[in-house]
Amino acid sequence: METTYILAYEDTYGDLYQPALIIAACFAFTASVFSILLIFQHLRSYTNPAEQKWVVAILLMVPIYATESILALWNPSLSMACDILRNCYEAFALYSFGSYLIACLGGERRVIELLEEESEKLLSKPLLEGEVRKPKSEVRTLRNFFLQPCVLGKDLLTIEKFGLVQYMILKTVCAVLALILGLFGVYGDGEFKWYYGYPYMAVVLNFSQMWALYCLVQFYNVTHERLGPIKPLAKFISFKAIVFATWWQGIGIALLCTIGILPKKEKFQTGLQDFLICIEMAIAAVAHVYVFSAQPYQLLPVSEYGKVTTQEKLTLVEKSTKERPTILEKTETETEAPGTSVKESIQDIVVEGGQHVVKDIVLTINQAIEPVEKGVTKIQETFQHISVASGDEKEELEVKVEERDVEEKREVKLEEHVERTSIT
Structure with missing residues (x-):
């Protein structure tokens, strides 16, 4: 029976493989062409590096996913390596999307100012009669991150960045670990068995990804009004759809x-x-x-390229013989943004973007290590206190023993003296 099932499966797989490969190749080619053309447009109109470096990183997700998927479908032996690389870039793309939102808000300093303003605005609302206002140290707790993220102020940015970077680090570490376990034959991709590494990594990465996405959602909820000009909801949905589709789809199929x-x-x-x-x-x-169009970076106000004399036109509108009201018409001029070198754009993305990523990774690792160091220091201080206390007790005990010995010697001498006196 089992042999019949295996043969039927092999026949079905063999019949479907060739058409599926051709269809997938057509879709992958279409996806890569559209994305590469859009990336090239951004590189040619690289007028806002702070934002566009992250836009390009997000857009690269599509051709990378498509290329790795078609390679894995064409040669199943490459499936595991492609899946690991795809997962690593997914984590980096999630980090890039968070950095893009921060850049659209004017950078980290401006974001901190905005978050502090929102926090002060919320905390300055009149309280109920007799209610005591809580100090900021009590307001800025992890509990409020779930209930009232607005009151966290600049701490919300720290939590958001930590959530995104921890996923990027964990995803990379698990990818390397999966490769090592795969070489020893104990990874078991898609196998939910206790002696394989796949189910344990799936649980860890699932929690890590959900936390990263939740941090991003909370940050978006607080800043979405400020992000209105870039239409953040469409960008947010399109990006999250890719992340959820790939991850949960893989878990569901397994x-x-x-x-x-x-x-x-x-x-x-x-x-x-x-x-x-x-x-x-x-x-x-x-x-x-449509969502990450390069058009907003191609047509910019001419005022951004130097002094511009605004032309104003006066129009006389005659309503009657006695009145001649004047209407002032003002026109704004837009100009095509100057083209930039693709080489310079790529250099800025790689160098500046790379430095930004490294800085955030180092900062996140330090933030993760700091509580551990404090805990270790506290444990050391406790042991030191115990050892000092035990040392003091030991010294006190020795002093008591010495005092007792001296007292006993005195008593003996006193008895001897009494005996000699009585004999005399």
Whole structure:
């Protein structure tokens, strides 16, 4: 029976493989072309490096996903390596989206000012009669991050950045660990068995990703009104759709294969995931053309390129023979932004973007290590206090013993003296 099932599966897989590969290749090619053209437009009109470096990083997600998925579908032996690289870039893209929102708000300093303003505004509202206002140290707690993120002020930015960077670090570490376990044959991609490493990593990464996305959602909820000009909701939905589609889709397929609804074969499981990703990336590429358009960076006010004399025109409108009201018409002029060198744009993205990522990673690691160092220091101080206390007790005990010995000697001498006196 099992042999018949395996043969039927092999026949079905063989019949579907070739058409699926051709369809997926067409979608992957379409996705890559749309995304690369859009990236090239941003590189040619690189007028706002603070924002566009992160836009390019987000847009690269589509061709990278599409290329790795079609390669894995074409050669299943590359599936694991492609999946690891794809997951690593997903974490970096999530970090890039958070950095893009910060850049759109004017940079980290401006974001801190905005968050502090929002916090002060909320905390300055009149309280109920008899209610005591809590100090900032009590207001800025982790509990309020879930209930009232607005009151956290600049701490909200710290939590948001920590949430995104921890996912990027964990994703990379788990990817390397998965590669090592795969070499020893104990990774078990898609296998929910206790002696494989896959289920444990899935739990850790699932929690890490959910926390990162939740931090991003909370930051978005506080700043979405300020982000109105860039239409953040469309960008947010389009980006989160990719992240959720790839991650939860992979988990869902693995579960369906585990319970027997889909064929429990690794080639089929990974192949279906790669096929669906190719189709989804084509849809995402088309959406990005509208959501992350380069047009806002191509046409900018001429005032940004030097002094401009604004021309005003006076128009006389005659309503009657006695009145001649004057209407002032003012026109704003836009000019095409000067083109930039693609090489210079890429250099700025790699150098400046890389430095920004490294700085945030170092800061996050320090923030994670700081509580551990404090805990270790506290433990050391406790042990030192215990050892000092025990030393003092020991010294006190020795002093008591010495005092007792001296007292006993005195008593002996006194008895001897009494005996000698009585004899005399």
